[in-house]
Every structure is written in structure tokens, then in C-alpha cells.
Amino acid sequence: MFEKLQSKWKVSGWNLFLVLVTFALGGSLCGYLGRKLLLLTGLEGGVLWFILYIIVVTLLWPLCVLLVSVPLGQFRFFRNYISRIIGKMKGSKPAPIAIFASGTGSNADKIIQHFSGHKLGVISLVVSDKADAGVLEIARRNNINTLIINKKQLDAGTDLLSELSKRKIQWIVLAGFLQKIPPALVKAYPNRILNIHPALLPKYGGKGMYGMHVHRAVLANQERESGITIHLVDDHYDHGETIFQATCPVAESDSPETLAKKVQALEHTHFPRVIEEILQNPR
Ligand code: GRF
DSSP: OHHHHHHHHTOOHHHHHHHHHHHHHHHHHHHHHHHHHHHTTTOOSHHHHHHHHHHHHHHHHHHHHHHHHTTTTOHHHHHHHHHHHHHHHHTOOOEEEEEEOSSOOHHHHHHHHHTTTOSSEEEEEEEESOTTOHHHHHHHHTTOEEEEOOHHHHHHOHHHHHHHHHTTOOEEEESSOOSOOOHHHHHHSTTOEEEEESSOTTTTOSTTOOHHHHHHHHHHTTOSEEEEEEEEOOSSTTOSOEEEEEEEEOOTTOOHHHHHHHHHHHHHHHHHHHHHHHHHSOO
């Protein structure tokens, strides 16, 4: 049962313990405060008291668990948990996601497949800075709107932002997007822009570190291990909070191309799943 909860809520064993303690303490606090509040009505037992009690504890419960979750370090879990319940009650729709990509779009393809018919997210737009990028063809094949922007338009930000808000985009996923994201966009989407980098950051990141340049540098330094990093985007290249890393061995016989293949396999396996996880538990 505990393993099931752990995998459902995606928490470690210790965090599961703290989450359960928060549920217990928050629930007790809620029951206690509910009874205290009902004393003010002067009612003592009876059907009316019972109905009022249910209403009061239902309203108090989110506040009580959030309150208890703070000292136990579980605020983020409960904030997301409660917003999921509210979302379910409102019958909330999948969050619109925009993918930004400059290349062939093999990651975009996997993400589009993963989120097709998904209840948490939907790929609503593919943005590219290259009119001939393969990713645009993938988008068209999947009936997804596309937008081509040049660096000037990206840096100016305003048209892009209004385009994104017109489509109610809530998340941006960079899947091989070669331009730097301008501060205005980072500000408009705080902790809502994800990037994948084909190496184990903080090594082999920064300006000019993309594609084969990364794999050549890893091999030149005779690293025994490489991999992928999925991270939030801030105002610096390859710098925001790391969400997930996966590794692969680097063999002496590896060429940049064979290493790229290993890294790409990791990207395809993990990126869609990690996006789903962050949609479920935003920072
Ligand atoms: C991936 O290796 C990704 O890590 C990097 O750009 C590449 C995009 O590849 N940021 P694809 O276009 O998804 O095939």
C-alpha cells in the first residue's frame, strides 16, 4: 500500500511519512477547530449540527493541512494536491503546452505522442526559429499550430507573448531550441519553462554548448559518463534548477555520433515522463 502511494504521489519514503503525518495532524486540527467553531452556534448535536460540522470541516481542511504542511516542509505537495482536487471538481482541462524547437524534433515527436489525449497537458503550439526545421513538419502531421519567429521577434518578446497568451499557453518546453529565451518570457513563465540538455549539467553547458559540440567536448575530456539534464529555465544558459538527470556510460570506442545516440535514447525515454511529473507537481 505504501509503495503504491509513493509511486502515485511520486515522493520518497521519508516524504511519504511526512505527507501522512501532515494529513493526520491537519485532519485533527481541522476537526478540533470545526467543533470549536460550532460551539459558537449554540447547537448541541442533532442533524443540523452534523450537517454544519461537515460543511465547516470541508472548508477548513485545506487551510489546516496547508498550515501544518509548512513546518513539515510539505507545502508544495499539499498546494499541488489541493489544486488538483479543485481542478477535478471544476472538471479542469489539460494545460496548453508550447514546444520550442530548432531541429529535427525527435523529442518533440515523443512529447506530442505522450500527451495525445492526456488529461494533464496538450501540445497546442510548436514554435521554431527555423522555417525549415523538421519539427514543423511533425507539428503539421499532428495538426498542431506552428509559429516561426526570428531572433529579433523573440528578443522583442511582445508579439510572441501575446501569441502565447492568445492560445492560453501555460507551459513552454524547449526541445532543442537554439535561441536564448529572453528575460521577458522567463518572467512571464516563472518555473514554467523546461529545457533538456544533452549532458550532465553543470558540466558542458552554456553558450555554444549544443548538439555535437557537447558530445565532442565530453569525449575530448575522456569522461566515463554522460547523460541528460532536464531543468527549469532562468535568465542564464543551461542554468535553472535541475529537475532530473539520467546517465549513460561513455565507452572508449564512442564517437560523438554513437554517444549522441545513447543520449538521445535517454531523452526519448525520460523527457515526456518528466514533463508530466512537473505538470502534476509544479515548482
Ligand atoms: C537534443 O539532444 C536536446 O538535448 C538538445 O537538442 C537536441 C534536440 O534533438 N537540446 P531533436 O530535434 O529533438 O531530435
